[in-house]
Amino acid sequence: MADSDNSAQQAESYYFTHEPPPKDLKTNTTLAREFIGRHADEGRRLVLVTSGGTTVPLETQTVRYIDNFSAGTRGATSAEYFLQNGYAVIFLHRQFSLLPYSRHYSHNTRSFLDYMKEENGQVVVDEQHQDEMLRVLRQYTEVKRENRLLILSYVTITEYLWNLREVAQLMRPLGPKAMFYLAAAVSDFFVPQDRMVEHKIQSNEEFLQGPDGAGAGGNTKVPAARTEGRSLVIDLEPVPKFLKQLVDGWAPQAMIVSFKLETDPSMLVRKAQYSLNKYSHHLVIGNLLLTRKWEVVFVSALEGEKWIRVPRSRRTKSFSGMPSLVGSADYLANKDASEADDF
Numbered sequence: 517m518a519d520s521d522n523s524a525q526q527a528e529s530y531y532f533t534h535e536p537p538p539k540d541l542k543t544n545t546t547l548a549r550e551f552i553g554r555h556a557d558e559g560r561r562l563v564l565v566t567s568g569g570t571t572v573p574l575e576t577q578t579v580r581y582i583d584n585f586s587a588g589t590r591g592a593t594s595a596e597y598f599l600q601n602g603y604a605v606i607f608l609h610r611q612f613s614l615l616p617y618s619r620h621y622s623h624n625t626r627s628f629l630d631y632m633k634e635e636n637g638q639v640v641v642d643e644q645h646q647d648e649m650l651r652v653l654r655q656y657t658e659v660k661r662e663n664r665l666l667i668l669s670y671v672t673i674t675e676y677l678w679n680l681r682e683v684a685q686l687m688r689p690l691g692p693k694a695m696f697y698l699a700a701a702v703s704d705f706f707v708p709q710d711r712m713v714e715h716k717i718q719s720n721e722e723f724l725q726g727p728d729g730a731g732a733g734g735n736t737k738v739p740a741a742r743t744e745g746r747s748l749v750i751d752l753e754p755v756p757k758f759l760k761q762l763v764d765g766w767a768p769q770a771m772i773v774s775f776k777l778e779t780d781p782s783m784l785v786r787k788a789q790y791s792l793n794k795y796s797h798h799l800v801i802g803n804l805l806l807t808r809k810w811e812v813v814f815v816s817a818l819e820g821e822k823w824i825r826v827p828r829s830r831r832t833k834s835f836s837g838m839p840s841l842v843g844s845a846d847y848l849a850n851k852d853a854s855e856a857d858d859f
């Protein structure tokens with residue numbers, strides 16, 4: 517075994533020994549096992565879509581946390597495209613971020629009540645929204661009838677990683693019929709449990725807790741987030757790179773698509789390429805914060821760099837409050853790991 521494989525495994529085992537699992541992990545695992553088994557029996561392709569940002573709590577009883585940017589638009593929209601193409605979808609998303617189908621009516625400047633009106637003492641959908649809502653409702657009803665969407669949620673980076681690992685291992689027997697579409701914005705740094713204070717970090721020197729002044733809640737290590745003088749000092753540790761474990765260990769035959777978000781255009785393709793070389797998965801989809809709704813770049817070993825752009829004339833906001841960049845899911849929905857040469 518190569519040294520890098522060995523150290524990735526050690527990092528995984530250290531992480532999952534020291535960071536406790538979320539309370540709902542067992543429930544999620546039971547739901548996922550049943551869902552995966554049923555769709556495998558029916559011969560359906562299955563994709564795990566991750567969506568939304570992960571948080572890094574600074575305190576155990578969390579008042580303050582660091583967040584990663586993502587509304588969940590890419591993930592929720594892509595999930596709809598996978599569903600339209602016949603996939604079963606496990607949607608692992610940040611709690612309260614956008615959801616497939618309901619995203620058309622939430623998180624925008626309109627209240628869902630603005631789509632309704634009263635008629636003869638009944639609540640009905642306003643005429644101007646009938647066609648669009650009927651289209652969305654029909655898709656949603658069909659997906660529900662076929663039980664093809666399982667929604668799981670996380671908030672913190674640790675909750676995300678525990679769920680990802682459990683679901684990935686359950687998907688392993690699906691081989692190339694499984695796809696991972698990792699659109700979530702995942703923290704690169706975190707506060708380990710043994711360096712986290714229990715209580716809200718105090719800003720007023722009069723109220724500093726514990727001998728180290730930060731209320732370390734029984735931990736003996738220096739807290740990762742603490743007040744020093746009048747400043748808040750945050751000293752985070754790197755999150756182990758779990759993509760390697762996913763590719764090599766948890767689901768080695770699956771098709772794996774990761775996303776890369778950058779703000780500096782000169783870094784995007786280079787960073788996507790670096791990730792592809794490092795983890796040897798199938799595809800990295802790069803996007804820039806400011807243009808992510810109009811253009812993405814596919815970076816793959818076989819095809820190099822390929823841009824997908826929404827033409828300028830179509831860059832208007834749609835009914836759902838987001839433009840209609842297919843965001844690659846429609847394109848990918850007809851592929852699996854055995855066809856990865858097509859990129």
Ligand code: PAZ
Pocket residue numbers: 568585586587588589590591698699700701702775776777778803808
């Ligand atoms: O959720 P959203 O549509 O607002 O944003 C999507 C995105 C930019 C988070 C996603 O396309 C992405 O790039 N995810 C990976 C982020 C990362 O590099 O960790």
